[in-house]
Amino acid sequence: MTTRIGILTGGGDCPGLNAVIRGVVKAAVGRGWEVIGIEDGFDGFLHHHKCRPLGLEEVRGILPRGGTILGTSNRGNPFSFPIMREGKVELVDVSEEVRSRIDQLGLTALVVVGGDGSLKIAQEMMRRGVPIVGVPKTIDNDLLETDVTFGYNTALETATDALDKLHSTAESHHRVMVLEVMGRYAGWIALESGIAGGADVILIPEIPYDIDKVRESIIARCKRGRRFSVVVVAEGAYPSGGNRVVLEAAGGKSVVERLGGVGEALSRELGGVLEMDIRVTVLGHLQRGGSPSTFDRCIGSRFGVKAVELIESQSFGQMVCLKGRHITSVPIEDAVRSLNLIDPSGEMVRHAEALGIMLGR
Amino acid sequence: MTTRIGILTGGGDCPGLNAVIRGVVKAAVGRGWEVIGIEDGFDGFLHHHKCRPLGLEEVRGILPRGGTILGTSNRGNPFSFPIMREGKVELVDVSEEVRSRIDQLGLTALVVVGGDGSLKIAQEMMRRGVPIVGVPKTIDNDLLETDVTFGYNTALETATDALDKLHSTAESHHRVMVLEVMGRYAGWIALESGIAGGADVILIPEIPYDIDKVRESIIARCKRGRRFSVVVVAEGAYPSGGNRVVLEAAGGKSVVERLGGVGEALSRELGGVLEMDIRVTVLGHLQRGGSPSTFDRCIGSRFGVKAVELIESQSFGQMVCLKGRHITSVPIEDAVRSLNLIDPSGEMVRHAEALGIMLGR
């Protein structure tokens, strides 16, 4: 009887997901296995139960394409799933249902491709006896135990390209151009794209910013004859002594809300005093889209192959990861223990400051 | 005595301005002329009087670069220039000063590179006896008497690239993705990038939209199994029967204001009824930046050469323009007579609708 495995993608979409799916299918088919694609993450799995077999034909030509052919969802935690009972919504543990579905489908194992949230669910499922292998996915690069994962590199290219574009306007109009990028808890996108894009100021959640010092640094630049500044701010950045919670909300799910977020707030704080024009651009969803970069296609494809190798060796509960030049694995629980944040006194921050970048302090 | 000409760039920056400047300098130097670069448009000319000679060395390597090495400004109309008198601001006609400055600099002629606003000023200056040649510049493609001008093509590439990126998220998450692009009076960027980016709905200022019909078209797509939609909306678009004036304000100068603009408004109007998630992205200044496209570099360079040819033939009051394959010229006054708007019953709108795109009506 042939081995049959399942795969689902959860959480926000991310360039490279299709590379992972293709990698899993190619490696599995090469072993004579069958692959079942589960649509729209755990949410879809629980709601409309949509699944379909994935063969070589289904993954043809998807490598350069962004998003995920399986669909995904930010909703659908099987351990607190919203169910209507007597006219009101209750959060119910339906994980048993997930397990029975997996048994019905005759799945030897399930590959869960997702970020912190999906992997925590996967970890919990493991405990309930579902054989799972995890593949890390995060735009924000905030996952522990892997040097980096797919999606992040493509997001960086988009952010740096935006900074290159804003530079010409900043310089031509002698303005302060503010770019708000993703990163609710970890400022990696802001920091790396800011270094690469030649930003003058970078504000990240790990370093609450002192608005007066930010202002002074911009004025100091003017006095040195640099009549413009480019500021990158992570959506989760907040002023020292500022109310984090409020900004949590501002950095919330809907872009429409987020538009009233940190970029705009910062521009108001600066605008009060500076005589220069200030313009804000919120990069938003552009960071999630587009064809994956070479790095993300390559890592994604190899993560997919590695996930199949882990299933073959019965290494369940493991998450694929990248360490230096090697693709290996770690227990999922180690990866979801906490978030991979920037060390305010660490190497990369020190380098950024040595490059003359103002980090809000 | 050698011929000496001046050049200034006015209004919002735009990819290809440096190509024009370089073209003017190369063609002028080739004739043994001198070129004086006037910094920060009419505003800079009147305020800090900053000028500098431009030779081959000054324009080296600027062809692929966005923005303008001369700087620009949206302010500074010499016919109503803000002056402080007895503690309050008065709008004064200082055009005489501009003319005397031009005489002092010994300029045979002035090349004004700008959009509707700057060209109107140029036209008025002409009447006062300043020998001027105009070069059209507009991201929005809303200038009459030229098939198209530089900057627009690059802006289109940026908008289409954004649509390609949003498509993967729209499809993966089954969402409505709204992209707000530039175009306060003319919807060219929205219409052409929407056609190129495979948008499902395109809303332009020339066709007030019926929100109910927009909603129905999105729902109809869902019923056909297309559980996502991509909507492009020009910043100047407004609902039929809606108060245009309000949206004028929303589409106003500061991005921070504009963030509360048409994209967000549209998302609220749709969100009330649709069950799908909606996300808004405001492309904003990204449309002005970046390295110019081949087309814009080529047209910009040739416009610069043509401007010098016009000065050589004493064809003052003329604006360089593109007609089919030819670069020629027209009287500035013809170009600023009114705006180049999309004909709601014209060819391009008909083609868009034939492609199955919903145009809000």
Place this chain on the structure above:
Amino acid sequence: MTTRIGILTGGGDCPGLNAVIRGVVKAAVGRGWEVIGIEDGFDGFLHHHKCRPLGLEEVRGILPRGGTILGTSNRGNPFSFPIMREGKVELVDVSEEVRSRIDQLGLTALVVVGGDGSLKIAQEMMRRGVPIVGVPKTIDNDLLETDVTFGYNTALETATDALDKLHSTAESHHRVMVLEVMGRYAGWIALESGIAGGADVILIPEIPYDIDKVRESIIARCKRGRRFSVVVVAEGAYPSGGNRVVLEAAGGKSVVERLGGVGEALSRELGGVLEMDIRVTVLGHLQRGGSPSTFDRCIGSRFGVKAVELIESQSFGQMVCLKGRHITSVPIEDAVRSLNLIDPSGEMVRHAEALGIMLGR
């Protein structure tokens, strides 16, 4: 009885073909028509007779993709088609077969998307009573009666991007970098990408080059302290007094042959005397590939719609074309009368020389 039309793509592939196919299908389906896709051009039509119905599902997601989903071929002229008879190949007129096939398929009309070659065949077919509408396709921009067509703009972007890349190496190593681009008879790609890419020398088929003058101009640059030069050469360029025929061969079909083509020849001619290192890059097929630019997607889509409109109005024998801002049509025979070549004493050449570019004379 429903109208049924056919569509085929002929000649070398080109970015935007899928946009045309999609445009034809969307506009035809919108009229309740059926569309039959003929695979691999006339060659496929005559050989394996592969056809398939094209509906909205078949054209989904193809807009941003290069190439043609129908396949294409440089072979297969029905008026001199290679047939094996008694062990040797004869060229036979099989056009009658094409016509009968079209009747069998019940096609009201055939849309032929192709360049000079395919359109000449189409024109001849018309004469034999096959109702045909043409859509112009050429990377080289060498077709008459249309300002430009799809594919060319994308090829220009690829060539200009290559020039930007070669510039950094040229300048860092003080080298002469030669880029060979497409254009066997017409030098449009070389001229426009050269202007946009800041080339120092541009050699096109329309202006036989004087190698001594080319050499002198490079040496003169060195003496002015510019220790590098960037040269763009069209594959069909040849030295004045040089044997054109030989270069025809060099510019022949197989890239392997073309590698020994004009770029290499030029480098040898220059290398003899110059003390600078010379490097040649042959852009080759990279110019045909990739996602179409906004312009090409837009024009391609609209050409497709226009082709359907022409069929609807029974305007057979017409070719879709672009004139200024308008999409209209002309008799196919006018378009294939001769080639659209660069006028050596024309406007664009004059502008290039005014920009300080050396054109080989």
Place this chain on the structure above:
Amino acid sequence: MTTRIGILTGGGDCPGLNAVIRGVVKAAVGRGWEVIGIEDGFDGFLHHHKCRPLGLEEVRGILPRGGTILGTSNRGNPFSFPIMREGKVELVDVSEEVRSRIDQLGLTALVVVGGDGSLKIAQEMMRRGVPIVGVPKTIDNDLLETDVTFGYNTALETATDALDKLHSTAESHHRVMVLEVMGRYAGWIALESGIAGGADVILIPEIPYDIDKVRESIIARCKRGRRFSVVVVAEGAYPSGGNRVVLEAAGGKSVVERLGGVGEALSRELGGVLEMDIRVTVLGHLQRGGSPSTFDRCIGSRFGVKAVELIESQSFGQMVCLKGRHITSVPIEDAVRSLNLIDPSGEMVRHAEALGIMLGR
């Protein structure tokens, strides 16, 4: 007395060199040091002795630009430097001169940015008592002791983009498209871009290829209905039992020579038997040029800062390197011990084969 350091870039140019130069200058100026830029590598240093001070003004705006503002050279080994004596060239050890020049300039230390060749020279210089810090630079990723270095990531993007472009032509014309990429000894570019670009066959120097098996795999694809194949070949790849030496020559310095290189040879070997059309594209210098990717700008900038930190701590003879997430350093001698080649039985090759890619064996 202020500390004064020197910096030179050697070997082939590479995206990210300017980021390193800028990083060194910013970090040094931040410490109140002076920086002297040495032009055109060791060759320039020995020939025209061109040096210039580098301050913040000199490095402004160079971060996004390819190449090196200092110029570079593949020539100029001070230990066997070509000198004319009595009409013939002798190779002389002039390293003493380099040292005295460094003393004259009052340099505390010299930062050498280069690949295997330049770093070997640096290492030898160290032995002669010149205080040197190395920064690794290689397009080919063939340096030991660093996970990766700048330039390689940008080259990968260029190669993958080329593969995306060739795919559409391969598929539309049912052809075999061969792409020859850099990599004379190490096949990293071919392998990683091939994985990312969905190549069907990848040939690298580390695995001599069996032409019969390559042919069979392409034919097998045809029989599976995939009537095209995309082949990536590293310039140093060679057939099993083939004469490596010959291919060394073919992979030699001048592109004109290399055009008759492995890509063409492979196409001849395949062409003999296959009935499909084959086309070769040689990517050549396009891989060296262009604006550096985010990764390369970021790593390059940080390497520059780290080099200054190494000088500050008197850690001479060390080379900056990347290990996992950290930027650290290793003795130069360890890095130039041998080359970083692909392990034919290693992880990445195994992953590629699991993805269904044919590796020539």
